[in-house]
Amino acid sequence: MSAAEGTGAAGTFVPFVWLIAAFPLAAFLINGLFGKRWLGQRSGWLASASIGASALLSIGVFSDVLRGATSTTVTLYRWIGVGDLRVDVAALVDPLSAVMLLVVTVVSFLVHVYSIGYMEHDHGFYRFFTWLPLFVFAMLILVLADNYLLMFVGWEGVGLCSYLLIGFWFERPEPVFAAKKAFVMNRVGDWGFMIGMILTFLVFGSMNFTEVFGQVEIAEQGVLGLICLAFFLGATGKSAQLPLYSWLPDAMEGPTPVSALIHAATMVTGGVYLVARSTPLFEAAGGVLVVVGAVGAVTAIFAATIALVQTDIKRVMAYSTVSQLGYMFLALGVGAPIAAIFHLATHAFFKALLFLGSGSVIHAMAGEQDMRKMGGLRRKMPLTYWTMLIAGGALAAVPPLAGFWSKDEVVGAAFTNGYPILWTIGVFTGGLTAFYVTRALWLTFHGEPRDRHLYDHAHESPRLMTAPLVVLGVGSVLAGFVGVPPEDGFLHRFLPEALYPHGHEVHQPQLAVIAGLAATSVFAGLIGIFIGLSMYARRRPDPAAVRRAAGPVHRLLENKYYVDELLDRRFVDLSKAFAGASWAFDAHIVDGIVNRIGWAFGLAGSGLRRLQTGLVGNYALSIVAGVLAIIVLYGGYATGVLRR
Amino acid sequence: MTPAVPLGAFIAVSAALFFIGCAGVLTRRNAVVILMCVELMLNAANLALVAFSRRYGATDERGSVFVVFVFVVAAAEVAVGLAIVLSAYRTRPVVNVDEARAMKG
Numbered sequence: 109m110s111a112a113e114g115t116g117a118a119g120t121f122v123p124f125v126w127l128i129a130a131f132p133l134a135a136f137l138i139n140g141l142f143g144k145r146w147l148g149q150r151s152g153w154l155a156s157a158s159i160g161a162s163a164l165l166s167i168g169v170f171s172d173v174l175r176g177a178t179s180t181t182v183t184l185y186r187w188i189g190v191g192d193l194r195v196d197v198a199a200l201v202d203p204l205s206a207v208m209l210l211v212v213t214v215v216s217f218l219v220h221v222y223s224i225g226y227m228e229h230d231h232g233f234y235r236f237f238t239w240l241p242l243f244v245f246a247m248l249i250l251v252l253a254d255n256y257l258l259m260f261v262g263w264e265g266v267g268l269c270s271y272l273l274i275g276f277w278f279e280r281p282e283p284v285f286a287a288k289k290a291f292v293m294n295r296v297g298d299w300g301f302m303i304g305m306i307l308t309f310l311v312f313g314s315m316n317f318t319e320v321f322g323q324v325e326i327a328e329q330g331v332l333g334l335i336c337l338a339f340f341l342g343a344t345g346k347s348a349q350l351p352l353y354s355w356l357p358d359a360m361e362g363p364t365p366v367s368a369l370i371h372a373a374t375m376v377t378g379g380v381y382l383v384a385r386s387t388p389l390f391e392a393a394g395g396v397l398v399v400v401g402a403v404g405a406v407t408a409i410f411a412a413t414i415a416l417v418q419t420d421i422k423r424v425m426a427y428s429t430v431s432q433l434g435y436m437f438l439a440l441g442v443g444a445p446i447a448a449i450f451h452l453a454t455h456a457f458f459k460a461l462l463f464l465g466s467g468s469v470i471h472a473m474a475g476e477q478d479m480r481k482m483g484g485l486r487r488k489m490p491l492t493y494w495t496m497l498i499a500g501g502a503l504a505a506v507p508p509l510a511g512f513w514s515k516d517e518v519v520g521a522a523f524t525n526g527y528p529i530l531w532t533i534g535v536f537t538g539g540l541t542a543f544y545v546t547r548a549l550w551l552t553f554h555g556e557p558r559d560r561h562l563y564d565h566a567h568e569s570p571r572l573m574t575a576p577l578v579v580l581g582v583g584s585v586l587a588g589f590v591g592v593p594p595e596d597g598f599l600h601r602f603l604p605e606a607l608y609p610h611g612h613e614v615h616q617p618q619l620a621v622i623a624g625l626a627a628t629s630v631f632a633g634l635i636g637i638f639i640g641l642s643m644y645a646r647r648r649p650d651p652a653a654v655r656r657a658a659g660p661v662h663r664l665l666e667n668k669y670y671v672d673e674l675l676d677r678r679f680v681d682l683s684k685a686f687a688g689a690s691w692a693f694d695a696h697i698v699d700g701i702v703n704r705i706g707w708a709f710g711l712a713g714s715g716l717r718r719l720q721t722g723l724v725g726n727y728a729l730s731i732v733a734g735v736l737a738i739i740v741l742y743g744g745y746a747t748g749v750l751r752r
Numbered sequence: 753m754t755p756a757v758p759l760g761a762f763i764a765v766s767a768a769l770f771f772i773g774c775a776g777v778l779t780r781r782n783a784v785v786i787l788m789c790v791e792l793m794l795n796a797a798n799l800a801l802v803a804f805s806r807r808y809g810a811t812d813e814r815g816s817v818f819v820v821f822v823f824v825v826a827a828a829e830v831a832v833g834l835a836i837v838l839s840a841y842r843t844r845p846v847v848n849v850d851e852a853r854a855m856k857g
Contacts, residue, residue, distance in 0.1 A: 722853030724786075728777050 119172025121165060125182050125199050128165045128209065129248040131158040132216075135241035143234030152224035155237040159220050159244055163213035166206075173206040178605050181254055181318070188257075192313055200254035200317060204606035207449060207599075208251040208381060211456045212374050214583075216244045218576035219369040222464050225572035226365055226471060232276065236363065239276075243269035247374050251381065256305045256315040259382070263301060263346065266375045267294045273370060274362040283361040290355040297345015297352055301382075304338030307331065321388040321609055329393070336389055336396040339382060340403075347379030347433045350407045354671055357426040364467030367422060372429045372463050373456040380436045380452050384445045387607045391443070401441020401522070405533040408434030410669070412540040416547070417665045420477045421466045424548045428503065429459055431537065435518050438530055444521035446603050451518050454510035454587045458502035461580035465496035468573055469552060472566040479551040481562060486553040489568040493553045495581040500549050502584045504542035505633050512630070513588035520594070520625040531625075535632045542636025550644040594622050762803030769796035781848045783837045787830060794826045 135158035143151040183198040199205075220240060227236050246265025253259035267290075275287030305315060311327045312320045324332070343349070348356035359371045370376070383390060383400065390397050408431045415427035432455050439448035470477055472489055486493040502511035519534035557563035568574065591597040642648050655662050664670070744750030769792055776789030798819045805815020840852060 720856060722856030724849050724852075725778060725781075732774060732778065 119169070119175065119177035119180070121168035122172045122177050122180050122201050123182060124165065125169055125201055125252065126184055128162045128169070128213065129245055129252065131162045131165075132241040132244040132248065134158060136238055136245060139234055139241065140238040143238055147234060149224075149228075149233060151234040151237040152220070152227070155241045156217065156220040156224060158241060159213060159217045162244070162248070163210075163217045166209040166213040169201060170206045170210050173201060173203055174602075178202055179318075193309065195255055195257050195315060197258060198254045199252040201252075202606040203602045204381075204385065204449065205251050207453060207603070209248070211453050212244070212247050212251060215373045215456050215460050215580075216240075216247075216369060218579055219365050219373075219460065219464065222368075222467070222573050222576040223363075223365040225570045226467055227363065230363075236273075236276065239269050239272045240366075240369070243273065243370060243375070247378075250378055254317055256308060256317075256320075259385075260298075260301060260305060263342075263378060263382075264298065266370070266378060267291065267298070267346070270294075270359070270370050270375055273366040274359045276362055276366065280361075286355070286358040286361040290359050293352050293355040294345045297342045297379075300338045300341025300345065302342075304335050304342060307335045307338065311335070317385065318609070324388050324392045327392070332389065332393040333396050336386070336393040337399070339386055339389075340396065340400055343379030343382050343437075344403065345379070346382070347376050347437070348430050349379070349403055349434060349437060350410060351671075353407060353411065353430050354668070354675065356430055357423055357668075360420070360422040360426050364422065364463060364470060367426070368460045368463030368467065371426065373460040376429065376433060377436070377452045377456070380433065380440065380448055383437070383440050384449055384607065387440075387445050388609060390440070391608075397441050397443060399441070401438050401527060401530055404434045404437025404439075404441055405522075405530045405537075406434070407431070408438060409533050409537045409540070410434075412537045412544065414665055414668050415544040416540060417662060418544075419480055421469065421479050421482075421548060421552060422463070422477055424479075424544060425459070425462050425466060428462075428541065428544065431541065432459065432503075435515060435534065435537075438534060439518040439521055442522045442525045442527050442530060444518065444525065445607050446600055447514065447517040447521050449603060450591045450599050451511075451514035453590070454502065454514040454584070457580055457583035457587050458499040458509075458511055461495060461499035461577060461584055462503065464573070464577055464580065465492050465499065468492040468569040468577065471569055471573070473562050474565060476559075476562055479548060481559040482552045482557075483555045483559075484553070484557040484563060485566060488563070488566045491568060491574045492577060495574075495577040496549060496553075498581045499584050500545045502588075504545045504637060505538055505629060506637075507626075507630060508585075508588065510584050510586070510588035512626075513591050513594070516626045516629055517591060517594055519629050520622060523625055524621065535629050538629050539632040539636040542633040543640045546637045546640025547644055550640065554645065594626075759803060759807045763800060766796045766800040766803065769793075769799065781850055783840075783847045783849050784834075786849065787833045787837070790833075791826060791830065794822055798822050 132155075135155045139147060139151040139155060147154065180201045181198050182201060183196050185197055186194070187197045188195040220237075223236065223240065227233050230236065243266060246262045246269055248262070250259055250262025250266060253262060271287045271291040274290055275283045277283050278287075308320060309315050311331055312323055314320055327335075345352045356371055356376065360367055362371070390400070411427045411430035411434060415424050415431065418424045418427060432451070436448045436451050436455075439445070439451060468489065469482065469485060469492060472485070472492075473482065476482070498509065502509035505512045505515045507513075515538065519531060519538065522528075522534055523531040589597075591599045643651050643654065667673075741750070773789045773792030773794075773796060776792065777786050780786050780789065801815045801818050801822075805813060805818075837847065841847060844852070846852065
């Protein structure tokens with residue numbers, strides 16, 4: 109069926125790696141074709157089962173990679189073979205893609221199961237379970253691809269599914285607008301991806317990862333920098349970094365499981381994956397990495413400050429996601445892609461959990477998302493409360509939860525690799541993160557219920573929804589231990605083979621340094637939690653007083669730094685003006701020419717119309733006149749009178 | 753043997769007839785008269801054909817055969833023409849061609 113080749117043993121499951129993508133595709137086709145008429149509620153189980161099969165197979169593939177199949181290409185068929193351009197539909201199975209496979213399929217499976225409960229009463233149930241497996245399929249293509257072009261197919265596929273699922277409730281105008289915004293902003297990034305891809309092909313004559321990375325040295329520094337910047341632009345679009353981040357908070361208009369899966373755990377990490385995958389390029393391009401790190405750090409603190417004042421529980425999580433993605437780019441920028449992937453994996457668990465937990469709360473509150481109307485819910489929904497508490501702790505980097513190990517490694521790498529400013533931003537943002545998480549959890553679960561009616565009707569979610577929460581909760585506790593001990597954990601010995609094909613010198617910072625750095629960021633986190641508790645639990649200082657005191661700053665944050673307004677004025681209005689000018693050109697110049705030509709013929713016609721008098725005599729006269737003219741002319745030429 | 757009438761005389765008569773017919777077609781208003789003038793022009797052409805045939809066609813009578821054709825066509829033309837005039841007259845009782853100008857552009 110498919111040919112596997114590469115270094116190391118192929119393994120038992122690796123040759124069947126394409127089946128991992130085939131299961132969700134099959135679920136998409138079946139649910140899409142037969143869901144409405146025959147499957148109904150069963151479509152959710154079908155989709156979940158197919159993703160479950162993918163997850164099992166991913167575990168098999170992962171164990172194969174563990175046992176030595178470290179770089180295997182599984183070719184399905186040749187896709188394009190024109191001139192020098194040769195692109196295969198082929199999967200590159202190495203430690204990096206194996207980790208991604210595992211994260212994507214496991215989280216997807218849990219979200220699918222959860223969605224059966226969450227979407228139970230939605231009339232678009234089968235439609236939901238058509239797009240969701242399609243998304244998983246596209247994401248798997250993105251992760252598995254062994255060349256940039258195939259990766260781009262997956263890249264666009266996840267973008268499409270994101271669009272479809274944000275706009276899932278298309279009866280209301282806001283989701284439709286948010287979906288359009290996400291799509292258009294992503295297109296800007298995609299443009300960068302395409303430029304990078306084209307340049308890569310022009311310079312290296314190939315788009316295959318292994319071939320490109322094998323000859324990095326033939327490229328000039330400037331061109332290489334341009335390629336990397338273009339790819340990074342693509343990454344900022346997909347991973348919601350400055351300046352292309354503002355679609356992600358709006359994407360919360362979609363169903364909550366979609367936010368958990370696509371806009372927290374998987375799709376938005378596509379940009380991180382792209383940059384991590386291209387590590388050999390970025391390492392060779394040198395200076396670009398500083399840009400990546402700086403953009404990541406600024407995005408992290410920027411989004412964290414906005415999250416401080418949001419009142420919609422999902423928007424807090426959304427800005428938190430933007431901020432955490434910033435951390436991942438920070439890690440990539442300071443030359444620690446392993447830390448980035450590590451944080452990506454742990455973040456997938458605890459952020460998916462936070463979103464699913466929020467979904468559980470929203471479900472219980474009959475669709476209410478405003479935290480100001482919640483409160484005291486821990487008595488009503490203990491399971492949701494405890495799992496979200498774990499996830500919140502992981503996000504706030506409380507040891508020994510998953511987020512502590514990974515975030516600490518990101519921040520620590522910034523310090524040990526010589527970026528003290530980025531380190532400071534990282535630590536400070538850690539404090540902010542701890543504060544807004546504390547605030548969100550306290551407002552939701554503690555204190556007195558602020559809306560009696562909603563509170564009385566609140567109830568714990570069905571087991572179908574809480575079971576995934578528990579599994580993710582366990583993941584949020586344990587996922588961090590793949591990176592323990594710091595700098596020398598399981599991931600650190602596993603991943604380099606994929607990230608550094610030419611080898612890489614490992615520099616081990618001293619344990620004392622690591623411990624000191626960890627203590628600093630834990631301290632920052634604890635301060636954040638302490639301030640949060642003090643403000644919201646004991647009203648010292650009172651949040652309302654703080655808001656009054658911080659007047660203009662608070663307004664600035666509440667309005668998200670007016671970025672949307674700025675973008676509207678600078679870019680949206682500009683492109684609308686351009687579109688208007690184009691329309692005018694079309695209406696007046698293009699159509700104008702056509703209309704003028706028609707008008708000219710009309711004019712000529714109405715002039716010539718007068719010749720048709722309807723009088724037979726006139727016609728006869730002109731015939732005679734014509735004959736006479738012919739005779740005179742002919743006679744003149746024949747006799748030489750008219751000849752010169 | 754009587755001296756042959758010169759060819760030019762035939763052609764002169766033919767031309768005169770032709771232009772009389774032509775003038776009639778152009779100036780008269782009555783449809784029937786116009787048809788008669790057309791006949792005049794056709795016969796002018798016939799006369800020219802016969803004269804040329806006599807003068808140059810010593811071995812055969814190809815020109816005369818043409819004249820027979822013209823007779824046939826002229827008869828058909830008169831039949832059709834009169835039919836048109838008749839039916840036009842039935843719709844609108846005029847024979848004045850100047851008043852039949854429904855096809856004006």
